[in-house]
Amino acid sequence: MLTVHAAPLVLPVGAAAVERGAVAVEGDRITALGPYEEVAAAHPAARVRQWPGVIAPGLRQWHAEWLLTRCYHPDPREADELGADPLSGEAFARLAGELDATRWAGSVRRGLQQMLRYGTTHLTGPFRDPVVRRAVSRSGLVEVPAAAAPGIPDGGPDLDPFAVGRDLPGSVHTPLVTGARADFAVFDVPDEAALVAAGAASCVVTVLAGRLVYRRR
Structure with a gap:
């Protein structure tokens, strides 16, 4: 239609x-x-x-690989224990040993859903983790080359593609x-x-x- x-x-x-x-x-x-x-x-x-x-x-998410492989995106049912925001750094490291295949795949799917909430349609790859690669392929989001990607900020990447300080032309693919x-x-x-x-x-x-x-x- x-x-x-x-x-x-x-x-x-x-x-x-x-x-x-x-x-x-x-x-x-x-x-x-x-x-x-x-x-x-x-x-x-x-x-x-x-x-x-x-x-x-x-928008293009420059740091999608980091956000999907070095963050845990909590299930809403875990909010009382883990909160609603992505867990990274030491919090992610403490949790990583408890993540079985099902929880990890769920985190990746929720991370991709969060990116859609920020107007993201293109993700900078490559995605080497097979779970991430499969989820990205199924999502319909477009993987694009990492040429000229900005460095990772000291505090870690943000789900908001504008957080790296670019204007609109620099934030789209x-x-x-x-x-x-x-x-x-x-x-x-x-x-x-x-x-x-x-x-x-x-x-x-x-x-x-x-x-x-x-x-x-």
Whole structure:
């Protein structure tokens, strides 16, 4: 089904922002991008989804391998004991000996789900751990080369791709263009400057290969 995703602002990256813009998606591809009135008129039978804030390309997580292999992402049922935030460093080291295959695979899946909550659609590899490699493949997230990846911060990486101090163009892998795979996110902010300032925690929707894979409740 063809779907038109509309928002007050579309930030394609590499092209001018589109006020009251829209992105038309059919299957896993972007079929049109531009002012909402024009896109909607060209696709009168499309389902329309109206979102707040801005539509931007999906983000790239530079430190995905670290976050998936050196962190434990607690199950909500473990929150009373372990809390809700990823465990790394000494906390992860203490727990690592207790992780059987089932708990480890669950942690990796939850880590990937958390990345989707931050508008992430592309992950810097390579992923040598077979459990991680399999989970990434099944998730639909795109693995990309590690060229020019920034170093690991002293306190460890953050799930927010903006945490490494990059602007929007430096935080995405590919711009939004007609014909490209439909990987994008919606952030509940008014413009690009506000997005960079607020970070990816402002994400309300993530679309991966045309599929809505995360929506904030």
